Amino acid sequence: MGIADRKEREKEELRASILEAARKLFLEKGVEKTSIRNIADLIEYSPGSIYHYFRDKNEIFHALHQGGFHALGEKMQVLGSVQNPMERLKAMGSIYIRFAMENPDMYDLMFIKEAPIDHIYDQEHCDWKEGAGAFDTLRQTILQCIDQGYFKGHDVEPLSYMIWSTVHGMVSLNIRKRCEVIDFEDKDQIVNLGLQSLFKILDKL
Amino acid sequence: MGIADRKEREKEELRASILEAARKLFLEKGVEKTSIRNIADLIEYSPGSIYHYFRDKNEIFHALHQGGFHALGEKMQVLGSVQNPMERLKAMGSIYIRFAMENPDMYDLMFIKEAPIDHIYDQEHCDWKEGAGAFDTLRQTILQCIDQGYFKGHDVEPLSYMIWSTVHGMVSLNIRKRCEVIDFEDKDQIVNLGLQSLFKILDKL
DNA sequence: TTGTTTTATTGAACAGTGTTTAATTAAATT
DNA sequence: AATTTAATTAAACACTGTTCAATAAAACAA
Known part of the structure; x- marks a missing residue:
């Protein structure tokens, strides 16, 4: 045909x-x-x-949101070359934050906006597979860190959630303009300094 | 008259x-x-x-947003009785998260939505005094922690930002329905487990 | 108690929005 | 060539925030 x-x-x-x-x-x-x-x-x-x-406007922006996860996944490809899981975890954080700061509108759509996620839970799919996949790569990396003796006394799931929340929190406060209260010249740099602060803590665990 | x-x-x-x-x-x-x-x-x-x-719809919701900060401030009053700065910092985190989970729509308006913050920067005020006040209480507490020997090697501003981001990240991922990817029954409890994870880390610094 | 001025309130209108639907046009199949 | 199927459209519906001239009400001055 x-x-x-x-x-x-x-x-x-x-x-x-x-x-x-x-x-x-x-x-x-x-x-x-x-x-x-x-x-x-x-x-x-x-x-x-x-x-x-x-079907509706949300379906269009859900499709764009999928494209965003594809783009983020591409950027995460380089992580394959980082053998040490703790180094890989740090690299993930850097890439995540760079992606968010370079594509704030896309990040907003993927992790902040209500529109595309509401569309998912309205449909029969009922699970956010893009997000689940992304979170699983973080989970696996942290699991490997634990296997190597890091993060003693911590459970994978809450710890992964907390670390994700830290980087998400930093970029989302920035994107949604809540960072003006922080005493710093460059609004892009405060995110990186926050990330350095997180790295310092990770080094001690 | x-x-x-x-x-x-x-x-x-x-x-x-x-x-x-x-x-x-x-x-x-x-x-x-x-x-x-x-x-x-x-x-x-x-x-x-x-x-x-x-003046417009945003001004109405900016006024409600102010009310939210007043309510949060009230809840923070009990912190006066906590002498130890590290204990006070932890208590702040608990109160912050409880406020967010008990008043998700108000938290959304205060820390996530674009509407009220856009109204602030459109006006001549030009500074988010509600947010600045709230952040300053966090900053002061962390400053006292540093004075007592905690957080060696950290600067106040980035560290305060990072800790705020962690709790904000946890509740905002929850409020904006991005927590379904986390393997846990109760969606309210994952936030508290994340907070416990953060506390464990703070204890080691 | 007038007349005048200020203030508050309204309905209608404007320029948009997402979405639905009946009618039309175009294309493919019989 | 006639019929069926699919794609496209204009128009309409029920909304949205906002503006504005006209109206009603209240306060002030003479």
Whole structure:
């Protein structure tokens, strides 16, 4: 069925172009200020036609959110070359924070916003597989640290959660503009100094 | 001028009733789903009249956000009786987390949402005094810890930021539903276990 | 008690929003 | 060529925050 194939391909292309337009507008103006009509205007289709490719606005931004996890996963690839688990844990933190600071809107979508996560729990999927995968790489690394004698007296799950929370907390306070209360010139540097503070603590455990 | 006083009082009363209605609706449905018309309906005034008491919707929610900081400050009062700075720091963490978990919508408004903080930096005030005050009590406590010999090799500012980030990270991941990836039955308890993990670390510093 | 001024309140309108649907157009199949 | 299927659209619905001219009410001055 050559014709069906072509139609499938064309449908996929339009779907991709909706996503591309949504991505462009989202990075320019944010999720809330990007409307279905904006996206439709950009790809020169009517607003209604978008609903033949996506159930609703949340599904579009959920797809973008997936792309963000793919991008973050790519950046984490280099961790394969770091043998020592404690060094790998630190490198993970650095990459995580760099990703968040270089792509604040994407990070916001992935870890702060309500929109894409609400969409997940409304659907039948019912589990956040992108997040679960990312958290598992952290869990495994910390497990290896424990195996090597680090983090004595700590349980993997709460410890992984706490360490994730520390880096997430630092970047999310920054992205959501709660860092102005901190006495420091450069707002980008305070995040890195906070990370150094965390590293100093990890070294003592 | 008794009449002017009464008018002032009446104006203040209506302003308060707008705030009360906004608070009620906000705690029921959240900020985004609480509209000016909803508030106006509840107090039986027209939508337009609300704009004689508040510049815009953000100003209403900024006022509620201030109320949240007042409530948090009240809960922090008991810290006065804790002499040991390290014990006080831990107690601060416990109270902070309890406040966040018991008042997730208010915490969201205070530390996660864009709305009220954007309003602050749009105005001429230009500084988040509620947040600055709260952070300073943390800073002072950590400073006293350092004076007593704790946290050797750490600077106050980055360390305070990092510790705040840890507790903020834990509750904000929870409030924004990113904790489902963590392997634990009770979602409320994981926050406390994370906090216990943090306490274990603090004990070693 | 007038007339005037200030203040408060309103309904309507504006320019948006996400989403649904009936009608239309285009394409593929019979 | 006729019929069926799929894609696209314009229009409508029920909202949103916000503005503004018109109205009503209250306070002040003569």
